[in-house]
Amino acid sequence: MTRTPPVSELLYPPIAPHRSGMLAVDDLHTLYWEECGVPAGVPVLFLHGGPGSGCSPVHRRFFDPGHYRIVLFDQRGAGRSTPLGEVRGNATDRLVADIERLREHLGIADWLVFGGSWGSTLALAYGQAHPERCRGFVLRGIFLCTPPEIEWFVHGMRWFFPEAHDEWVAALPASERDDPLSAYAQRLFGIDDGPRLQAARAWRNYEDRCVQLRPQPLAAPDAASDLVALGVGRLEVHYFQHQGFFSDDQLIRGVDRIRHLPASIVQGRYDVVCPPRTAWRLHRAWPGAAFELVDDAGHSAFEPGIARALVAATDRFRDTGGFRPAGLLPE
Secondary structure (H helix, E strand, O other), X not given: OOOOOOHHHHOOOOOOOOEEEEXXXXXXXXXXXXXXXXXXXXXXXXXXXXXXXXXXXXXXXXXXXXXXXXXXXXXXXXXXXXXXXXXXXXXXXHHHHHXXXXXXXXOOOOEEEEEEOHHHHHHHHHHHHOHXXXXXEEEEXXXXXOHXXXXXXXXXXXXXXXXXXXXXXXXXOHHHOOOHHHHHHHHHOOOOHHHHHHHXXXXXXXXXXXXXXXXXXXXXXXXXXXXXXXXXXXXXXXXXXXXXXXXXXXXXXXXXXXOOOOEEEEEEOOOOOOOHHHHHHHHHHOOOOEEEEEOOOOOOOOOXXXXXXXXXXXXXXXXXXXXXXXXXXXX
């Protein structure tokens, strides 16, 4: 029987940042950023999911540290950026502008853009706004923030994770269970700490229980995880309620602006959070993008099949300067 290696063996070894900082992007929001790898290497930008989850040390490990200049940052309201969970001044066009501000701050001309889940949403939005600043894309667990995808998250995942969904809505009064998104918004943005924190935990637990093909036990809540949960809950509700601040099917309609760039799409076959139909729609609109459907995986980047495919994608870009041999890129 073939041994499936643990994810830690599929990623590059742990690495520490060689510099980091805080970047004020307006009078309210300040972003945490860090750099790892080779200061003079090929720049790559990591965009975290959520929205609201922030970056972690393991995210540095998808990239060859001997080749890449690895840039990570926590988006507005997420992780170590301040203020945590803040939705004022928080919209997709602001996040896109923040990426440009960070690029200019670091003196980078252009970069490979890597994002999964909400990170794929933001990568596409950024690329379509600034295609000249992108060398290519590695995208995982595609989410386009369309109404059907949001409806699926709120109501559809119960077809595969009925116990997780039932516990999620059971935290609400019976009269509010038909519209969990509005009910959770009321609590997550309420003034009382107790209900706000309970709602944040319930929201995060629901999502965490659905991200892997083989569900893992939930970690016991602590102060750090509660802060992450609050950021994720508030920002996901905020962006869901505004449909990502996109016009109808904007990210599919905008593919023409990045069609000439190399891209790799990695998708779990059994991704319940962001079902494969969305990744397939993107691939149909962008047939030049490499497309890999990983048969033994759900949504998480840290399932072996997904992790292996993502590292292979960044290694191919390292080895070829793109995802296809030179001369085969479209005009």
